[in-house]
Amino acid sequence: RWYQRRVREEAAREKARGNSAKFKDIFAGKNLSKKKLLKMQPAHLPTGIHLPTGQKAAPKACTDADFGESPGMERIRRNSKDKFYVCAFVNFQFRVGDDKRSPAYTADTVDMRFELFKKCVDDVNKQNKKYAAGTATSTAGINFFCDMTEEEKRPFFNGLVQPEDGMLG
Secondary structure, eight states, rough: HHHHHHHHHHHHHHHHOOOTTTEEEETEEEHHHHHHHHHGGGGSSOOOOOOTTOOOOOOOOHHHOOTTTOOOOGOOOTTOHHHHHHHHHHHHHOOOOOOOOOOOOTTTTHHHHHHHHHHHHHHHHHHHHHHHTSOOSSSOOOOGGGGGHHHGGGGGGSOOOOTTTTTTO
């Protein structure tokens, strides 16, 4: 969580300096201009990362961050522009690993998965704001359910699964 605080502080300093067109890549330690971000190509991303339609790339900090802790994720407001969710989506794809339960992304499914993921981020941020305000007793986080449809989630929430014979001793 230290880097979330650092990103917020750095963003406030950059804004005070009048550098709102600069984005700090805290992991690489340098500023990225909007122009450079727009010029980035998918080749900068690890193999297997799919971007939603209209997105060209994401800063390396998105894959360097711990799972569910992409820079700036907690600042995303409900129904923000897609570009604000992309870093968190790239982090999710890169870090979910063996926990991933939804089918592999393809060019045909990535946009649908991205929409599901955006709703999840909005729900997580809403819950965490309630917790910070003292109106909720728990926090939420990104997990492997974030890109799943309700039908794909159903087996995980459909009651007790009986253990196989011999599993209890």
